[in-house]
Amino acid sequence: MSLADQLLQYLITGVSVGMVYGLVGLGITIIFNATGIINFAQGEFVMLGGMIAVALTAARLPLAAAVILAVAAVTMVALVTERLAIRPLRGASVIPLIIATIGVSLILQGGAKLVWGPEAVRLPAFSGEQPIRIGGGGIDPQRLWVMGLAALSVAAVQLFFKYTLAGKAMRACAINRAAARLVGISIDRMVRLSFAMSAALAALGGVVLTPVALMQCSQGTHYTLTGFLAAVLGGLGSGLGAVLGGILLGIVESLSAGFISSGYSKAIALAVALVVLWWRPEGLVRRRQA
Amino acid sequence: MIYKHMTKVIRAVGLAVFAALIVAPLVLRSAYLTTTGVLIGIHAIIAVGLGLLMGYAGQVSLGHAAFYGLGAYCSAILTTKVGLPPLVGIVAGMVITAIIALVVGAPTLRLRGHYLAMFTLGLGMIAQIIFNQAQGLTGGFSGISGIPRFSVGRLVVDTDAEAYILVLVVLAATIIIAHNVVNSRTGRALRALHESEIAASVCGVNVARAKLEVFVLSAVLASVAGSLYAHFITFISPDPFGFRFSVNLLVMVVVGGASSVWGPVAGATLFTVLAQFLQKAGEQVPYLDAVDTMLFGAVLVLVVIFLQQGLVSLPARLRSRRRSSQEQGAY
Numbered sequence A: 001m002s003l004a005d006q007l008l009q010y011l012i013t014g015v016s017v018g019m020v021y022g023l024v025g026l027g028i029t030i031i032f033n034a035t036g037i038i039n040f041a042q043g044e045f046v047m048l049g050g051m052i053a054v055a056l057t058a059a060r061l062p063l064a065a066a067v068i069l070a071v072a073a074v075t076m077v078a079l080v081t082e083r084l085a086i087r088p089l090r091g092a093s094v095i096p097l098i099i100a101t102i103g104v105s106l107i108l109q110g111g112a113k114l115v116w117g118p119e120a121v122r123l124p125a126f127s128g129e130q131p132i133r134i135g136g137g138g139i140d141p142q143r144l145w146v147m148g149l150a151a152l153s154v155a156a157v158q159l160f161f162k163y164t165l166a167g168k169a170m171r172a173c174a175i176n177r178a179a180a181r182l183v184g185i186s187i188d189r190m191v192r193l194s195f196a197m198s199a200a201l202a203a204l205g206g207v208v209l210t211p212v213a214l215m216q217c218s219q220g221t222h223y224t225l226t227g228f229l230a231a232v233l234g235g236l237g238s239g240l241g242a243v244l245g246g247i248l249l250g251i252v253e254s255l256s257a258g259f260i261s262s263g264y265s266k267a268i269a270l271a272v273a274l275v276v277l278w279w280r281p282e283g284l285v286r287r288r289q290a
Numbered sequence B: 001m002i003y004k005h006m007t008k009v010i011r012a013v014g015l016a017v018f019a020a021l022i023v024a025p026l027v028l029r030s031a032y033l034t035t036t037g038v039l040i041g042i043h044a045i046i047a048v049g050l051g052l053l054m055g056y057a058g059q060v061s062l063g064h065a066a067f068y069g070l071g072a073y074c075s076a077i078l079t080t081k082v083g084l085p086p087l088v089g090i091v092a093g094m095v096i097t098a099i100i101a102l103v104v105g106a107p108t109l110r111l112r113g114h115y116l117a118m119f120t121l122g123l124g125m126i127a128q129i130i131f132n133q134a135q136g137l138t139g140g141f142s143g144i145s146g147i148p149r150f151s152v153g154r155l156v157v158d159t160d161a162e163a164y165i166l167v168l169v170v171l172a173a174t175i176i177i178a179h180n181v182v183n184s185r186t187g188r189a190l191r192a193l194h195e196s197e198i199a200a201s202v203c204g205v206n207v208a209r210a211k212l213e214v215f216v217l218s219a220v221l222a223s224v225a226g227s228l229y230a231h232f233i234t235f236i237s238p239d240p241f242g243f244r245f246s247v248n249l250l251v252m253v254v255v256g257g258a259s260s261v262w263g264p265v266a267g268a269t270l271f272t273v274l275a276q277f278l279q280k281a282g283e284q285v286p287y288l289d290a291v292d293t294m295l296f297g298a299v300l301v302l303v304v305i306f307l308q309q310g311l312v313s314l315p316a317r318l319r320s321r322r323r324s325s326q327e328q329g330a331y
Helices: A003-035 A042-058 A063-089 A094-116 A141-163 A165-175 A177-182 A187-213 A217-233 A239-259 A265-279 B002-028 B031-055 B064-080 B086-108 B113-133 B160-183 B185-195 B197-202 B207-233 B243-256 B262-282 B288-306 B311-330
Strands: A132-134 A137-139
Touching: A003 A042, A003 A137, A003 A141, A003 A165, A003 A187, A003 A217, A003 A239, A042 A063, A042 A094, A042 A187, A042 A217, A063 A094, A063 A187, A063 B288, A094 A217, A094 B113, A094 B243, A094 B288, A137 A141, A141 A165, A141 A187, A141 A239, A165 A177, A165 A187, A177 A187, A187 A217, A217 A239, A217 A265, A217 B113, A239 A265, A265 B086, A265 B113, B002 B031, B002 B160, B031 B064, B031 B160, B031 B207, B031 B243, B031 B262, B064 B086, B064 B113, B064 B207, B064 B243, B086 B113, B086 B207, B113 B243, B160 B185, B160 B207, B160 B262, B185 B207, B243 B262, B243 B288, B243 B311, B262 B288, B262 B311
Parallel strands: none
Antiparallel strands: A132 A137
């Protein structure tokens, strides 16, 4: 395999993993825009999505049904979370909210471990394992599923914000919550909607990634962190920025796994992101004036 | 009048019980109690620092396990591989930790609450990967064994009882430092900015600097605790220095209450006793670790919702409730 083929493969791996980071980052952005909360349980939604889909296919459900049910189940979990842990803290400062979402992430993580055990699990690939040959190398078709579904959901979210009434109301919330309330937008409903959407995005990311990256109950924290870094790299507040930030993070991780060290690849990607943010805390993408 | 007397009696009894608990491991000569006591002390040293950061600087760190590990690994590496005395190890750990905390804290503490939390979370994950991967230095999974007991010159902290006394001395010093910070100019400034950052900065308080000082102090305290841990257990591996421990520290501070210096001490005591018990029980019951992860998560959510000032605020709360019910009765 030539260097170019290798590079292509690393790029595809990086972009596909990065798009999942981006989906998590997009979800973090949506919740942040609607509520000002950074949800530290966001990565657990990725993990739960993957785990539930695996459990459902193991129960002999067809793959498509398992995927849809897993996303729906995680969305329900997010709504319950919002009701029980977030709403009682309305008006609280940053620290109690951070602690509450960390508490939720522990509950989900412990629950997942109790139900499915600590081992990594795998989902069958959506359309076979036969690699698609390009040049001297091959691409895992599942990577295309990851990229395709992620791109579709990002596009859907953008359209939702641009053209639907609920989407416009959520944007109004992000710009000025008090003013949004004055024109009759129900903040409660917007908060619920933001949790539901972001959980669905994260769960979908988890489900499509599980056939190639495996899933383990302890992995949620990693996705929370990478998702947050993606969101901040993208300027915290911009959805597309978060997706781009995630892709960048994924590429750095995959290139350093390929060319430097697989043991250190995650550390290198995190360190690069932290250094970039250290230098430019406002992110790489300048936030559009809303 | 009788009521005033009562509080004095309660306070005296409380102090006596407190003193008895502190000397109990030494008097009873129980190895289990002494070990638990040392661990409580070590946890309390870190928790007091983290409590300062949370209660007075209004910031959360999710990476204090990394600073704890940094202290432990510095001590372990410098004493076993380089052959330097333990005191050099502790000081080296403190210096390195302070530098890292400065580098991480300086830019992030100017930003809003969640930046420091995420940066320290990232730092913790990077540290965990390095502890595991840098085998030449850290021994990887298998860790470093044969760490000597702590000593200064010819004074060697040989027995567990002596280690317990050492930890108590360091904890006492930590509490005194924390009290001074709370009552210092910086402390007053921090309390002011906890009410309103804008008001504090208008009054000429350098908000970012005050937060940074507390963050560095709390990181250095974690590093000292890590060194003490390494010299006490005499063996370290990456496991105790992961994200989970950072969360445990958070539980200690939140449950105890960050609004007073004693809150984290109470939280550390309660947590450590419970954790020791659960660990023993976990040998018989499978999956208990998953259950206690859930339990601690639920505790965090519940305390934040129902008892935001932590356990130390409970007596004052009950008192004010009783008083208000008495007043109601008068009408």
